[in-house]
Amino acid sequence: MASVYQAKDLKHGTICAVKEMSLSSVPPHEHAQAIHNFLAEATILSRLNHLNLPAFTDFFTEGSRHFLVMEYIEGNTLEELLEHNGGSFSERRVLGWARQLCDVLEYLHSQQPPVIFRDMKPGNIMLRRDGRIKLIDFGIARIFRHSGSRDTQMLGTPGFAPPEQYGSSQTDERSDIYSLAMTLFQLMTNAVVEDGFGLQDIHATYPFISPAVAHALEKATAPELENRYQSVAVFRRALLGVGTFVFEQGNPATTPEELAELCARYPEEAADYLFAGEIEFWLHEIGASELHQPGGKSAPCTAANSRRSPGGNRLWPDLSWYFGPYAAVYYRQSRNISARDH
Numbered sequence: 001m002a003s004v005y006q007a008k009d010l011k012h013g014t015i016c017a018v019k020e021m022s023l024s025s026v027p028p029h030e031h032a033q034a035i036h037n038f039l040a041e042a043t044i045l046s047r048l049n050h051l052n053l054p055a056f057t058d059f060f061t062e063g064s065r066h067f068l069v070m071e072y073i074e075g076n077t078l079e080e081l082l083e084h085n086g087g088s089f090s091e092r093r094v095l096g097w098a099r100q101l102c103d104v105l106e107y108l109h110s111q112q113p114p115v116i117f118r119d120m121k122p123g124n125i126m127l128r129r130d131g132r133i134k135l136i137d138f139g140i141a142r143i144f145r146h147s148g149s150r151d152t153q154m155l156g157t158p159g160f161a162p163p164e165q166y167g168s169s170q171t172d173e174r175s176d177i178y179s180l181a182m183t184l185f186q187l188m189t190n191a192v193v194e195d196g197f198g199l200q201d202i203h204a205t206y207p208f209i210s211p212a213v214a215h216a217l218e219k220a221t222a223p224e225l226e227n228r229y230q231s232v233a234v235f236r237r238a239l240l241g242v243g244t245f246v247f248e249q250g251n252p253a254t255t256p257e258e259l260a261e262l263c264a265r266y267p268e269e270a271a272d273y274l275f276a277g278e279i280e281f282w283l284h285e286i287g288a289s290e291l292h293q294p295g296g297k298s299a300p301c302t303a304a305n306s307r308r309s310p311g312g313n314r315l316w317p318d319l320s321w322y323f324g325p326y327a328a329v330y331y332r333q334s335r336n337i338s339a340r341d342h
């Protein structure tokens with residue numbers, strides 16, 4: 001829909017990119033919306049400042065032609081690179097890009113109101129020669145309207161856009177998480193999901209994708225918003241293993257709630273971790289050292305009490321309480337361990 005030119009800024013003597021929106025392929029009744037989208041891109045970009053975004057310098061209109069001036073990015077889109085590469089990229093390489101993409105999405109989502117990108121795909125990501133990723137094409141991003149219950153238009157790209165972008169409900173941060181996961185999946189496999197939504201059994205079909213990464217991509221692309229990761233920070237932890245609690249069996253936990261579920265499923269293993277202080281350490285690591293009871297009481301998770309045995313650990317009852325329905329399992333297990341060890 002747009003033409004992007006390399007141009008020279010005569011005032012500053014710098015090379016820049018000028019994006020012109022062409023209305024030639026847009027039906028006349030959609031012109032107003034297209035112009036609106038273009039101006040929205042200019043307005044959003046003018047307020048943003050991040051290493052993984054092009055610097056926006058100007059925008060102008062000449063008659064019926066609309067132009068956006070931005071930093072020229074020397075490099076290729078990941079879509080082009082995928083084509084040149086003749087196949088997929090290694091998991092390690094893709095996770096390096098994923099780290100930068102999570103950074104920029106976290107930045108966009110932390111704006112007030114949050115900016116939802118809504119068109120994450122390899123063709124909208126450029127890679128500079130120095131390895132830096134730049135997210136381009138804000139044509140359809142728009143400020144998230146908290147009041148709206150549905151998005152009014154289908155925007156985004158089939159294969160990468162989640163169901164809610166087809167009008168089932170309002171898009172939010174979790175929509176970008178879905179598209180990011182689909183993007184990473186395509187980069188790792190060179191495959192695109194043509195039918196339906198979401199990814200399943202990735203590791204079984206693509207054994208070169210590690211189980212933890214496969215699980216993170218599957219959860220991130222759950223068709224229902226509530227079954228996905230609820231923030232980029234949590235998705236990042238699951239994907240990159242930072243702050244992920246891994247049991248010998250089962251999926252890695254990235255939130256205290258997920259850990260509680262694993263503890264309930266594998267109480268013996270859980271008791272060992274708790275006894276060794278590993279759970280407390282992990283809670284500190286992910287910044288969940290203050291565990292709040294719904295009633296208002298909180299259980300501070302301090303280094304001083306984190307190394308004590310369950311029997312003498314002040315945190316233990318509070319943790320058990322926090323794990324709610326699983327507390328009984330915990331307590332039973334802790335007693336067994338205490339009886340055996342003391």
Ligand SMILES: Nc1ncnc2c1ncn2[C@@H]1O[C@H](COP(=O)(O)OP(=O)(O)OP(=O)(O)O)[C@@H](O)[C@H]1O
Binds near residue numbers: 004074077137138139
């Ligand atoms: N700042 C930039 N510096 C250098 N090249 C750029 C820049 N922005 C865009 N490009 C090039 O122009 C192409 C089109 O850009 P962009 O994705 O913004 O527009 P588009 O045509 O609207 O895309 P889409 O079809 O995804 O909506 C990109 O694939 C990239 O090759």
Ligand SMILES: [Mg+2]
Binds near residue numbers: 123124136137
């Ligand atoms: Mg594009």
